[in-house]
Amino acid sequence: MKTSALLVNHHPYGHFRRAGRSLLPVSEVDFHLVTRNRAFGGVDGLAADAIPYVTVCAARDEQQWRIACEWSLDMFPITRVVAVHERSVLPAAELRSRFGLPGMDVETALRFRDKVAMKQAVHSAGAARVPAFAELNSVEDLAKVDWRTGRKVIKSRTGLAAQDVHMVDTYEQAARLCGTLDLGGAGYEIEEFVDGRIHHCDSVVENGEIRFASVGRYIADPAGYSPGGVFGTVLVLEGELRERILRLNARVLAALGLTEGTTHLEVFHTARDELVFCEVAGRPPGGIIPPVLEWQYGFSIVEAAVRLQCGLDYSLGRAADPADAVFGFVAFYPGGEGTCGIAPLRHASLGIVEHLSHPTAGDRDGAVRHSVDFRDSYVVGAPDHATLVHRIDRIQDEYRG
Amino acid sequence: MRARRLVVLGATAGVARAAHSLGCHTVFVQQPRSPVEALVHDDSHLYSVDYTAATFAEFVDRVLRSLAPDAVVSVAASGLLPAAVANSVLGLSGTGIETVRRLREGRGAVSAEGRELDVVTFVTGGSHQLLAVVERHPVTARMAPAGLPPAVAADVEEAVNGHLDEAGLRDGPARTTVTVADGEVRVHGTLTHLGDGDQPELVRRISGIDVQRWSLGWPLGVRGTDCLETGTVSGTPHEGIAR
Numbered sequence: 001m002k003t004s005a006l007l008v009n010h011h012p013y014g015h016f017r018r019a020g021r022s023l024l025p026v027s028e029v030d031f032h033l034v035t036r037n038r039a040f041g042g043v044d045g046l047a048a049d050a051i052p053y054v055t056v057c058a059a060r061d062e063q064q065w066r067i068a069c070e071w072s073l074d075m076f077p078i079t080r081v082v083a084v085h086e087r088s089v090l091p092a093a094e095l096r097s098r099f100g101l102p103g104m105d106v107e108t109a110l111r112f113r114d115k116v117a118m119k120q121a122v123h124s125a126g127a128a129r130v131p132a133f134a135e136l137n138s139v140e141d142l143a144k145v146d147w148r149t150g151r152k153v154i155k156s157r158t159g160l161a162a163q164d165v166h167m168v169d170t171y172e173q174a175a176r177l178c179g180t181l182d183l184g185g186a187g188y189e190i191e192e193f194v195d196g197r198i199h200h201c202d203s204v205v206e207n208g209e210i211r212f213a214s215v216g217r218y219i220a221d222p223a224g225y226s227p228g229g230v231f232g233t234v235l236v237l238e239g240e241l242r243e244r245i246l247r248l249n250a251r252v253l254a255a256l257g258l259t260e261g262t263t264h265l266e267v268f269h270t271a272r273d274e275l276v277f278c279e280v281a282g283r284p285p286g287g288i289i290p291p292v293l294e295w296q297y298g299f300s301i302v303e304a305a306v307r308l309q310c311g312l313d314y315s316l317g318r319a320a321d322p323a324d325a326v327f328g329f330v331a332f333y334p335g336g337e338g339t340c341g342i343a344p345l346r347h348a349s350l351g352i353v354e355h356l357s358h359p360t361a362g363d364r365d366g367a368v369r370h371s372v373d374f375r376d377s378y379v380v381g382a383p384d385h386a387t388l389v390h391r392i393d394r395i396q397d398e399y400r401g
Numbered sequence: 402m403r404a405r406r407l408v409v410l411g412a413t414a415g416v417a418r419a420a421h422s423l424g425c426h427t428v429f430v431q432q433p434r435s436p437v438e439a440l441v442h443d444d445s446h447l448y449s450v451d452y453t454a455a456t457f458a459e460f461v462d463r464v465l466r467s468l469a470p471d472a473v474v475s476v477a478a479s480g481l482l483p484a485a486v487a488n489s490v491l492g493l494s495g496t497g498i499e500t501v502r503r504l505r506e507g508r509g510a511v512s513a514e515g516r517e518l519d520v521v522t523f524v525t526g527g528s529h530q531l532l533a534v535v536e537r538h539p540v541t542a543r544m545a546p547a548g549l550p551p552a553v554a555a556d557v558e559e560a561v562n563g564h565l566d567e568a569g570l571r572d573g574p575a576r577t578t579v580t581v582a583d584g585e586v587r588v589h590g591t592l593t594h595l596g597d598g599d600q601p602e603l604v605r606r607i608s609g610i611d612v613q614r615w616s617l618g619w620p621l622g623v624r625g626t627d628c629l630e631t632g633t634v635s636g637t638p639h640e641g642i643a644r
Contacts (some may be wrong), residue, residue, distance in 0.1 A: 054448075067464055
């Protein structure tokens with residue numbers, strides 16, 4: 001008998017299709033898909049897959065999502081709940097815990113979703129250095145902050161894709177900002193600004209063991225997205241820093257109590273060669289990182305995440321093999337001047353192995369909506385790290401003409 | 402003020418288009434494994450549910466109720482009774498369960514003698530409007546306007562209206578099958594939907610009314626005049642002047 005699984009999905013449905021292939025094991029699993037409405041891409045391309053049960057809900061109507069999910073779990077022999085989007089992680093865990101299903105439970109998921117609970121757990125376990133942080137539930141909380149130490153970050157405790165992140169340099173700036181935020185719902189935190197290059201570590205964990213982990217370095221600050229801006233990452237395949245990040249990642253995941261799932265951790269590397277924990281998510285990486293990992297290691301981390309949550313075996317590609325090339329990506333936000341793209345004829349000489357285009361990126365006012373709201377993204381390969389960085393620089397020059 | 406919310410059971414792409422034309426928020430309830438992309442608009446909701454199953458009333462109570470729909474309709478044969486069940490559970494107007502059952506189960510065998518006609522009417526608050534009388538061509542099997550003499554047409558209309566009144570149909574479309582032989586009209590039964598085949602188009606050509614749109618929209622207050630297409634027809638329904 002086929003497994004029945006509830007897939008709680010906040011991605012555009014195209015997230016589950018890759019080069020004409022479905023990343024969902026539709027021949028092995030009867031999926032009950034709860035997805036966003038068409039305006040948010042929740043059903044785009046759905047006809048290509050045999051999904052027997054579909055619920056389409058308003059993207060932000062959490063009550064409707066919960067009602068639909070609970071109905072499905074009550075009425076069908078569903079044994080797995082799958083979530084690969086940050087917004088779905090906690091609702092899926094709540095359902096697993098409520099219905100006694102395997103996978104990440106609600107207590108673990110809360111530590112991955114609430115940036116205060118997350119940092120408390122990491123700090124308590126001594127898993128990593130954590131920037132000084134505090135809950136921000138009223139303007140009065142600002143008085144408890146040490147303003148002599150410089151810039152602070154105020155952000156949503158459950159924010160995603162670098163949305164709702166604010167930098168402030170003084171108490172007065174912070175107080176003005178707080179006047180525009182709804183602090184009553186225990187939804188914000190304040191922490192020390194850390195000046196450093198942000199690295200990410202993406203993992204697959206099963207039975208408490210990290211079976212796969214990859215390190216990359218962002219080429220820009222994810223919180224710095226803006227019209228005409230650029231973002232990207234280059235994978236780091238060797239070196240002492242990589243090993244330190246892998247060890248930090250292992251300590252953090254253990255501190256948060258993760259035994260099964262995929263993760264995306266971000267960490268600052270400061271000019272003083274310190275690693276400072278930023279945050280970690282209990283789901284696969286987003287944006288263009290999955291295609292980059294697929295080019296590098298030969299498997300889809302999104303597919304692995306789904307199969308793992310469905311209780312199926314999964315591939316880690318050639319992760320164990322030495323690499324003869326290194327991959328990364330460079331992406332361009334909508335807006336800005338001189339946008340012209342890269343002619344396909346130039347792709348080979350620039351090392352571009354894949355171009356992903358999102359013509360609908362940006363909002364109606366020309367603003368960038370979040371850190372992965374890319375207009376054009378290019379996966380780039382090179383024989384070594386230095387060449388990769390050089391090619392990404394050249395692509396930035398050529399893209400803007 | 403939020404847009405009025407219409408739940409449609411068992412829609413096809415054409416029915417979905419008609420539903421969207423009403424300007425309301427659409428919610429589709431479809432049998433499992435049915436197409437999705439072809440139906441939904443940007444903000445539509447959709448649920449894959451076996452609406453013929455015994456558990457459908459519970460689905461209505463637990464899931465659809467939370468959406469506070471203004472009406473639940475179907476123009477598919479399989480969806481008529483479930484729609485009536487949903488309206489009953491939610492306390493909405495619409496054709497009642499007993500009326501749907503009575504009409505569905507009251508179809509007698511059609512006599513081989515005489516002319517077999519389909520009489521399409523629309524009932525509004527118990528008032529009947531004849532839209533078309535059509536007949537299947539004995540050779541091509543295609544439906545075409547019947548072209549009845551006025552006296553026969555009047556007898557047909559009277560028989561059909563009486564049958565629907567007796568069944569308790571107060572609102573909505575009706576397709577009643579009758580035979581006319583030796584001046585006698587015999588009613589064989591009624592379907593309270595026109596399906597998604599050729600018949601709605603034929604009725605539109607005869608009457609100038611988009612009966613599909615009216616069938617979906619009447620619980621929201623849509624009137625026949627709201628569904629009248631430009632370029633009106635001449636003639637009468639029973640004369641059946643097709644355009």
